[in-house]
Amino acid sequence: MKGTVRWLACFCFGVAALGYGEDFGSIGLGYAWLHQSGNRNAFASRYDLSQGLFLESLQLDLRRALAGFDRFEVTASGFGGDPFQHASLKVVDWDREWALNLDYTRREVVLPSPSLDLALAGGAAAGTSGPADGGRFSITRWTSSLTWDGWKAARLRLDLRDVQRSGSRLFSFYGLGAPYVARTSLDERVQEAGISLETRAWPVKVL
Structure with missing residues (x-):
């Protein structure tokens, strides 16, 4: 899962660099350190927490970076940290002849x-x-x-x-x-x- 988060981070920063400062959306990345004491098994069985890189939120609108699309949106949240992860891709061509939704x-x-x-x-x-x-x-x-x-x-x-x-x-x-x-x-x-x-x-x- 951490490898997936790192790949998403590199992709997002690469897309942002294409815009030379233009606003394509927002990216929320973080790294969590974990310190625990007491019964480790009891802690892990109740919270299932570990340290590492996580993707809190991602919202990208790539219409200006990729020509020929009326809508090109990427959203993601929860990767690497939360027990619930979600990602979606919504693409509509310029003439609105076809649309793709991936969740x-x-x-x-x-x-x-x-x-x-x-x-x-x-x-x-x-x-x-x-x-x-x-x-x-x-x-x-x-x-x-x-x-x-x-x-x-x-x-x-x-x-x-x-x-x-x-x-x-x-x-x-x-x-x-x-x-x-x-x-x-x-x-x-x-x-x-x-x-x-x-x-x-x-x-x-x-x-």
């Missing part, structure tokens, strides 16, 4: 460790070291749409969506009169595609 979101989840449940159930003494967390998984969504509006009779649109959940999680269960902890892997993916044709003369939309 990316990623949510990271850290679950609490089940070792406390085992201790309360009598399977382990309080304070016994256990897993650092109860599992980590992420949900990533890509959505995009491409619209062609250059035909007088109708408008053609293509929609794509990709959703993926990956990672692992721990859960406690009881067997043979004793509590246990098991790990299960998460690897789920859904891909969808759709084409629609919307006529101009008649209120008809074919999906």
